[in-house]
Amino acid sequence: MKICRATENDLPEILDLQYLAYQSEASLFESNDIPPLKQTLDELTDEFNNGVILKLVTEEDIIIGSVRANLKDKTAYIGKLMVHPDYRRKGLGSKLLTEIENCFPQKRYELFTSTKSVDNIRLYQKMGYVIFDQKEVSDGLVFIYMQKQ
Template identity: 45%
Template sequence: MSEAELYSDFHLLPLTETLDEIESEFSKHLFLKAIMNGVIIGAVRAYRQGDTCYVGRLVVHPKFQRQGIGTRLIEEVEKIFEDCTRFEIFTGHKSIRNINLYKKLGYKEFQVKVVSEHLQYIYMEKTKERTPCKVNNCI
């Protein structure tokens, strides 16, 4: 909701996505959630394509923001997809807190896409060197 308010657009996909649409992504995406006292207070999705892990839909309940939950969720995705050499995430151009978080985690802007006259997506990536193989005959 905070992003929708920021952009004055309450038709953003996370707000309009149906339960069936979300459930269909379970087979393609990893879903992680942060839970406190039995209540989901944060979540993130990710999937791998080639050597890239695409991170998306990072959300943290407003009462729990700025407590490291988003950071921990992204770091957990990076651990799970540790064999990826590239991680990609995007956010809207007005989402300064998101952009600053991603920068703090080592992500750098590499592309801006104009979606409408009121919205631009800022694409950010984090790359790492491939770890040399320590086993004979590996590819």
């Protein structure tokens, strides 16, 4: 397996992976009405053009993981860290997170997740992230904002 930058041609496959990978998040909220499941290819292309998208591929060149980030001021905003459900709990999310941080050396890193995503929070804390804020987005949906200096 290898991690490298995604190309524009990879975006449809990454979006398909995103729809699959975020089913577990949707089940936490008992709703498919979450932004990762509603994102369009045009919106993903816009993120591609304004930041960095990494992909994790198998030897067969199948994308099984991805993460993206963009730089604003001196902060790299990291989002959509995802691993195919069949490949989870193997340290791949940690590897993707490390690689996206390496794309923006010596920066502050920020990401967010929901309070219900305890596995995500545990991973981020293990990787050195600390909670600095939280906001209620809607009934039952609270985002935790985490940073790493």
